[in-house]
Amino acid sequence: MTSIDPSAEFADERQLQTTPENSRAWWFLGSLVVLRNPEGAPRVPAVIEMTFPPGGVAPLHVHARLNDDFYLLEGEMAVRSGERTLVARPGNYVSLPHGVAYTTRVTSDGATKVLLVHNADNFLSLIERSAPIAEELRLPEEGEGTLDMDLLMKLSVELETPIIGPPMDEDEARAIVRQNPAVS
Numbered sequence: 001m002t003s004i005d006p007s008a009e010f011a012d013e014r015q016l017q018t019t020p021e022n023s024r025a026w027w028f029l030g031s032l033v034v035l036r037n038p039e040g041a042p043r044v045p046a047v048i049e050m051t052f053p054p055g056g057v058a059p060l061h062v063h064a065r066l067n068d069d070f071y072l073l074e075g076e077m078a079v080r081s082g083e084r085t086l087v088a089r090p091g092n093y094v095s096l097p098h099g100v101a102y103t104t105r106v107t108s109d110g111a112t113k114v115l116l117v118h119n120a121d122n123f124l125s126l127i128e129r130s131a132p133i134a135e136e137l138r139l140p141e142e143g144e145g146t147l148d149m150d151l152l153m154k155l156s157v158e159l160e161t162p163i164i165g166p167p168m169d170e171d172e173a174r175a176i177v178r179q180n181p182a183v184s
Helices: 122-130 149-158 170-179
Strands: 025-028 031-035 046-052 057-061 068-074 077-081 084-088 093-096 102-106 112-118 163-165
Touching: 025 122, 046 122, 077 093, 077 170, 084 170, 102 170, 112 122, 122 149, 149 163
Parallel strands: none
Antiparallel strands: 025 031, 031 046, 046 112, 057 102, 057 163, 068 093, 068 112, 077 084, 077 102
């Protein structure tokens, strides 16, 4: 029987948890992105908390190898993945398959917060290499967190997450919500 010395120092001195105060964060396309993986912990699965403002959008894009899985914590968003549509609401877990283009739009009056769980780190790398570090853990104000769109487009292709079109517009998002009413 092997005994463990509880007074022995850890061979692995990495951070064991994150808090809002010790997490890395960026402003990306009008959203706040917070990496929830502890510093020094494995990058995969990448656990990323994203907060979108009312009306916030993701452009039409596709993940070549990454399934975009997220759990909706707060708010509401319309999603179009290929020809399929849905409304994500608090408590919903959404799994968008790799290789299928999708776009989203926040449809709630307040901010929408999602927890992404990714089986690869290429989206995280895209954010790290293109987005400015968030000065505070809040949504960026108009003019804050401006991205170099040429760099973003180049990196999105390099990191196998190409942006291929505009985000869904408000009319399409409203139509998706009408087709998928909330169940009480």
